[in-house]
Amino acid sequence: MILTVTLNTALDITYRVRSLRPHAEHRVSEVVERPGGKGVNVARVLAALGYEVTATGLAGGPTGRLLRDGLAASAGVTDALVTVTGATRRTVAVMDELTGDTTQLNEPGPHITPAEWSGFLRAYDALLPDASAVALCGSLPPGVPVGAYAGLIRVARSAGVPVLLDTGGEPLRRGIAARPDIIKPNASELAELTGSHEPARATRDARRRGAQAVVASLGPDGLLAETPEGRWRAAPPGRLRGNPAGAGDAAVAGVLSALVDGRPWPDRLARATALSAAAVLAPAAGEFDPAAYERLLDEAAVTEEDPAA
Amino acid sequence: MILTVTLNTALDITYRVRSLRPHAEHRVSEVVERPGGKGVNVARVLAALGYEVTATGLAGGPTGRLLRDGLAASAGVTDALVTVTGATRRTVAVMDELTGDTTQLNEPGPHITPAEWSGFLRAYDALLPDASAVALCGSLPPGVPVGAYAGLIRVARSAGVPVLLDTGGEPLRRGIAARPDIIKPNASELAELTGSHEPARATRDARRRGAQAVVASLGPDGLLAETPEGRWRAAPPGRLRGNPAGAGDAAVAGVLSALVDGRPWPDRLARATALSAAAVLAPAAGEFDPAAYERLLDEAAVTEEDPAA
Numbered sequence: 001m002i003l004t005v006t007l008n009t010a011l012d013i014t015y016r017v018r019s020l021r022p023h024a025e026h027r028v029s030e031v032v033e034r035p036g037g038k039g040v041n042v043a044r045v046l047a048a049l050g051y052e053v054t055a056t057g058l059a060g061g062p063t064g065r066l067l068r069d070g071l072a073a074s075a076g077v078t079d080a081l082v083t084v085t086g087a088t089r090r091t092v093a094v095m096d097e098l099t100g101d102t103t104q105l106n107e108p109g110p111h112i113t114p115a116e117w118s119g120f121l122r123a124y125d126a127l128l129p130d131a132s133a134v135a136l137c138g139s140l141p142p143g144v145p146v147g148a149y150a151g152l153i154r155v156a157r158s159a160g161v162p163v164l165l166d167t168g169g170e171p172l173r174r175g176i177a178a179r180p181d182i183i184k185p186n187a188s189e190l191a192e193l194t195g196s197h198e199p200a201r202a203t204r205d206a207r208r209r210g211a212q213a214v215v216a217s218l219g220p221d222g223l224l225a226e227t228p229e230g231r232w233r234a235a236p237p238g239r240l241r242g243n244p245a246g247a248g249d250a251a252v253a254g255v256l257s258a259l260v261d262g263r264p265w266p267d268r269l270a271r272a273t274a275l276s277a278a279a280v281l282a283p284a285a286g287e288f289d290p291a292a293y294e295r296l297l298d299e300a301a302v303t304e305e306d307p308a309a
Numbered sequence: 310m311i312l313t314v315t316l317n318t319a320l321d322i323t324y325r326v327r328s329l330r331p332h333a334e335h336r337v338s339e340v341v342e343r344p345g346g347k348g349v350n351v352a353r354v355l356a357a358l359g360y361e362v363t364a365t366g367l368a369g370g371p372t373g374r375l376l377r378d379g380l381a382a383s384a385g386v387t388d389a390l391v392t393v394t395g396a397t398r399r400t401v402a403v404m405d406e407l408t409g410d411t412t413q414l415n416e417p418g419p420h421i422t423p424a425e426w427s428g429f430l431r432a433y434d435a436l437l438p439d440a441s442a443v444a445l446c447g448s449l450p451p452g453v454p455v456g457a458y459a460g461l462i463r464v465a466r467s468a469g470v471p472v473l474l475d476t477g478g479e480p481l482r483r484g485i486a487a488r489p490d491i492i493k494p495n496a497s498e499l500a501e502l503t504g505s506h507e508p509a510r511a512t513r514d515a516r517r518r519g520a521q522a523v524v525a526s527l528g529p530d531g532l533l534a535e536t537p538e539g540r541w542r543a544a545p546p547g548r549l550r551g552n553p554a555g556a557g558d559a560a561v562a563g564v565l566s567a568l569v570d571g572r573p574w575p576d577r578l579a580r581a582t583a584l585s586a587a588a589v590l591a592p593a594a595g596e597f598d599p600a601a602y603e604r605l606l607d608e609a610a611v612t613e614e615d616p617a618a
Contacts, residue, residue, distance in 0.1 A: 015401075015414055020331045022405070025413040062371040092324075092401060094414065096331070104334040105324055105403065 001078070002046055002256055003131040003161075005124070005152065006039030006057035008109040008141040009081065010091045011067050012285060019098045029097075034284055035070035036091060038166060039137035040077075041249035041286035042256070045275060047076030048288070051257055054078040056127055058120060058141065060110055061087025074286075080127055082120045086110020089141070093245065102245070109141030117144055124152060128159045132260045135252055136175070137166045149175030162259060165211075166252050168192060176210040182259075183211040184252055190216050199224050200305075203231075213265075215255060215272065217248045223273055227265050230304055234269035236277040237299040246285025250275040266302045273300040310387070311355055311565055312440040312470075314433070314461065315348030315366035317418040317450040318390065319400045320376050321594060328407045338406075343593055344379035345400060347475060348446035349386075350558035350595035351565070354584060356385030357597070360566055363387040365436055367429060367450065369419055370396025383595075389436055391429045395419020398450070402554065411554065418450030426453055433461060437468045441569040444561055445484070446475045458484030471568060474520075475561050477501060485519040491568075492520040493561050499525050508533050509540075509614075522574075524564060524581065526557045532582055536574050539613055543578035545586040546608040555594025559584040575611045582609040 016030040035044070043055040059067055059081040067088055071079050089107035096102070128134070134156050136149050145151075149171050156163040157179065164182040165175045168189035176183060176193070183206060185193060193209070196202040203214040203226035213227035222235030254272030263271075274296035278288035325339040344353070352364040368376055368390040376397055380388050398416035405411070437443065443465050445458050454460075458480050465472040466488065473491040474484045477498035485492060485502070492515060494502060502518070505511040512523040512535035522536035531544030563581030572580075583605035587597035 015416075017414065020412075022329045022331065022412050023408075023410040026415065028414055028416045031416050062375060066371060092414075099332075101332040103329075103331050105326065105337055105401075106335065107324075107337045107340050 001052040001054050001130055001132065002260060003127055003134040004039035004043040004046075004053065004055050004057075005134065005136045006037035006055065006138055007120075007144055007148065008139045009035070009037035009040055009057050009059045009064070009067055009088050010106075011063040011088055012036030012091050012093065014093045014095060014284070016095050016097060019096050020094050020103050032284070033066060033070070034286065035067040035074070036285060037138055038249050038252075039135060040067070040071065041246050042135050042137060042252045043077045044074055044286040045250050045253035045279070045288060046257060047074070048290070049253065049257055051260070054080045054127060054131075056080040056082065056120075056123060058082055058084045058110075058112060058116065059088045060084035063090055064088035080123065082116070082123050084110060084112055084116045086112065086141075102243070109139070112141050112143035114143075121151075125155065128156060128161055131161050133162045133164070133256050135164045135166065135256055136180075137249070137252065139167065140171050146170050147174045150178040153178035153180045164252060164256060166248065176206065179210045179212060182213045182215060182255065184215045184217060184248065184255070186217050186248055187219065215251070215269070217251050217276070219244065223251065223269055223276075225265060225269055229265050232265060232269055232302055232304050234273040234300060234302040236273055236296060237301070240277055240280045242280040243283060244280055246282075246287070247276045247279045249285060250279035250288055266304075269302045270297060270300045273302070310361040310363050310439055310441065311569060312436055312443040313348035313352040313355075313362065313364050313366075314443065314445045315346035315364065315447055316429075316453055316457065317398065317448045318344070318346035318349055318366050318368045318373070318376055319398050319415075320372040321345030321400050321402065323402045323404060323593065325404050325406060328405050329403050329412050341593065342375060342379070343595065344376045344383070345594060346447055347558050347561075348444055349376075349380065350555050351444050351446060351561045352386045353383055353595040354559050354562035354588070354597060355566060356383065357599070358562065358566055360569070361387075363389045363436060363440075365389040365391065365429075365432060367391055367393045367419075367421060367425070368397045369393035372399055373397035389432065391425070391432050393419060393421055393425045395421065395450075411552070418448070421450050421452035423452075430460075434464065437465060437470055440470050442471045442473070442565050444473045444475065444565055445489075446558070446561065448476065449480050455479050456483045459487035462487035462489045473561060473565060475557065485515065488519045488521060491522045491524060491564065493524045493526060493557065493564070495526045495557055496528065524560070524578070526560050526585070528553065532560065532578055532585075534574060534578055538574050541574060541578055541611055541613050543582040543609060543611040545582055545605055546610070549586055549589045551589040552592060553589055555591075555596070556585045556588045558594060559588035559597055575613075578611045579606060579609045582611070
């Protein structure tokens with residue numbers, strides 16, 4: 001199975017309002033709740049593709065209960081989340097009906113005690129032997145050591161399990177030193193890590209810092225991959241309109257699914273591009289339009305770049 | 310005991326952010342959850358003043374459970390809420406650290422079935438004989454008939470229990486025809502009811518429409534009361550800085566507490582003004598600063614107006 005790790009799971013709440021105006025009162029016309037957090041989204045996409053997938057991480061409180069109920073309802077994801085005392089955070093996305101734009105409010109997450117963190121590490125150790133790949137995704141809740149991902153990467157590498165890291169800031173900076181097989185930063189995470197806003201330069205720099213392969217998700221510009229086998233750009237056939245939330249998580253699912261199938265980098269990137277685009281066309285993070293995915297898989301343009309460029 | 314009715318209870322969530330910008334992503338630095346809904350706030354203020362108070366209304370789901378846990382933790386309010394299947398709504402207040410201003414997002418509330426509404430009416434009938442006064446507060450959740458308050462007012466009047474109505478829009482328009490003892494509209498509710506933005510004219514018109522007394526809460530301008538015993542203005546000693554959420558609910562608690570104590574209108578308005586001001590000085594709705602209340606009770610200016618003016 002593929003293992004996804006979400007240390008800061010979330011109950012994703014979407015509010016529809018006519019138009020968000022600061023300091024005004026708004027009547028919410030529609031409320032949608034879904035299980036969330038990057039790794040949970042990755043797991044839901046993988047399950048929808050038919051892969052055996054287990055979601056671990058931390059969840060607790062009434063919001064954690066709602067998250068797990070939602071996960072049980074979305075068939076195919078094995079729930080191996082570790083229960084904590086604090087309540088799983090909410091993330092609130094406020095969608096303007098007039099513009100379709102979204103305003104995001106992210107709670108910090110529950111405080112994790114040292115005993116809870118130790119409990120998670122034991123669960124992770126027990127899950128790893130059955131994993132064909134592991135994805136470490138998202139922010140860290142308060143109380144989890146900032147070097148957490150570095151430790152999880154070392155354990156996975158010792159167990160011979162390929163590991164992908166998708167996070168930002170200091171957790172990425174610390175994690176990359178433990179030599180993950182793949183990192184998947186977005187443009188701003190990559191710039192923050194390397195100090196460079198030039199993606200080709202920044203992805204090379206990120207490899208020098210320890211990542212064996214770097215798949216940068218550059219929004220409408222598609223993906224840029226810097227790997228031991230070569231450098232590729234991958235892009236959907238045209239501009240997409242929709243909800244970009246979860247597009248990066250779908251890209252992670254695409255890379256991982258092709259990796260466990262033993263497919264080379266161009267296939268991994270084609271899947272990531274097609275899934276990412278199909279996720280933009282779906283209303284919520286963790287979901288994608290399957291018909292669009294099949295079509296886009298044929299249409300995704302993956303081109304190798306001159307390594308000397 | 311004083312009975313408060315909150316048909317659309319709420320889990321009040323306050324988010325602190327640096328500055329709310331539409332279409333951006335925000336990290337919430339602090340999350341506070343409290344039991345809410347206007348009648349619940351009134352009950353919490355009355356309990357803090359030492360009055361015996363029972364809160365009824367409708368609550369359900371995980372948010373309803375959190376609401377009731379919070380109510381149990383705030384000593385003195387008897388929980389007589391009727392459990393429904395749908396989940397109690399959340400209201401999210403986003404507070405800007407830079408300006409102190411608040412952006413409010415209110416969920417609509419759960420759908421109430423006819424059987425659940427009948428169940429509430431039976432509970433209300435059973436509670437009324439022990440009530441010295443009843444406050445009907447706030448919006449109606451989906452499924453509750455828009456004329457609900459009119460029915461509840463008639464039952465209270467038949468039982469000889471004084472009834473205060475604090476709502477707006479069509480529920481106020483329908484409710485007022487059932488001749489409540491007191492209504493407490495704010496400026497915009499009063500204008501919507503009467504079509505007049507001139508408070509003195511609008512309060513008189515509201516009495517003609519059926520309210521026996523009208524206490525209009527006019528924000529920083531204090532209260533204007535139009536009653537069978539006379540017309541009064543009441544105002545705090547000066548401008549207040551703070552959080553106006555819950556100031557109207559504190560005013561309702563002030564009026565009701567003095568009413569059940571058999572005090573005349575000037576005393577009711579002094580308490581309402583002082584509590585309302587002390588609520589502005591407290592961080593959250595349903596709370597007030599007790600020391601400020603005692604001081605402001607002496608300082609509140611209640612002046613009778615010429616009925617011919």
